[in-house]
Amino acid sequence: MSLRSTGSVLVVFLWSLTVVLVQGDWGVTYSTQSICVLKGSTVEMSCSYTFPSGTVTSTFWFTKYVADGNPVNLSDDPDYRRRVKYRSDKKNSHTLIITDLRESDSTVYKFRVITDQTGVSYTGHLGVTLTVTGLQVEVSGTESKTLTCRTTCPLTGNPTYIWYKNGQQIDESSSPQYKDSVYSNREDSYSCSVKGHEDLNSPTMCECLFNTSCLRTVKSIISLLS
Structure with a gap:
């Protein structure tokens, strides 16, 4: 191969x-x-x-x-x-x-x-x-977060996954998962890509989207604007 x-x-x-x-x-x-x-x-x-x-x-x-x-x-x-x-x-x-x-x-x-x-x-x-x-970031955990770069099928060719936090590369691994044990602010964002295809990276997952109190605030703002 x-x-x-x-x-x-x-x-x-x-x-x-x-x-x-x-x-x-x-x-x-x-x-x-x-x-x-x-x-x-x-x-x-x-x-x-x-x-x-x-x-x-x-x-x-x-x-x-x-x-x-x-x-x-x-x-x-x-x-x-x-x-x-x-x-x-x-x-x-x-x-x-x-x-x-x-x-x-x-x-x-x-x-x-x-x-x-x-x-x-x-x-x-x-x-x-x-x-x-396509690529999609999923997250689990609270203080220590495990992020997964999801695809609808296993990518051909055993790719290398690259992780970004706030636009900066933080990890490169053959595993589609990354554990961030560093305390994260609500404004932090994450995305992933595959080596050689950095221009095809996933949509950015913002910390706010998996912070319950922040999510309630976002929903309230959307409700007011609608």
């Missing part, structure tokens, strides 16, 4: 786990079954394929079908246009690249092969399940 991360780009290759689907001499090998990445990042999904005869005229990835039952090429899908790139080589390997990921991109991606044989095409079923998640 290797992980390459630059800025807000997350590129994942997981060649150790493959899914091979073969029908006759047709076959698609996906590099992984599932990937979990951050919203706003970039992901790569790869596969390789075999075919019995003829010449391959078209290959593409898709997530949905049109009314006649044919799959929609992701590069033609309005939801992905200008965010999708394809990369292939002469060894029948194909890579899908999606940039500026959105949570709505969370779905199953499948690969389609079309040949010059009339009516002959093949879809690699099962596909790759992509889950796109």
Whole structure:
């Protein structure tokens, strides 16, 4: 397994786990079954394929079908246009690249092969399940606080989490949890990010939001303004 991360780009290759689907001499090998990445990042999904005869005229990835039952090429899908790139080589390997990921991109991606044989095409079923998640800070405790950088799925690639207090970095660890034993003021704020994706950090969690008396004050102010 290797992980390459630059800025807000997350590129994942997981060649150790493959899914091979073969029908006759047709076959698609996906590099992984599932990937979990951050919203706003970039992901790569790869596969390789075999075919019995003829010449391959078209290959593409898709997530949905049109009314006649044919799959929609992701590069033609309005939801992905200008965010999708394809990369292939002469060894029948194909890579899908999606940039500026959105949570709505969370779905199953499948690969389609079309040949010059009339009516002959093949879809690699099962596909790759992509889950796109954001970061969210959760807190427990009172004087000594345990903060957790939450995601909706375990991030691919064993990321390093970075913690900030009042905008300043205070910790860096492979654990998504951080314990702050230092007394906190009501004005203190916390956020987290993943190393290599510091620009995709979580929303700031203010101390006031988990201080009961302060929270009552905030609610009173909101009530007066409404």
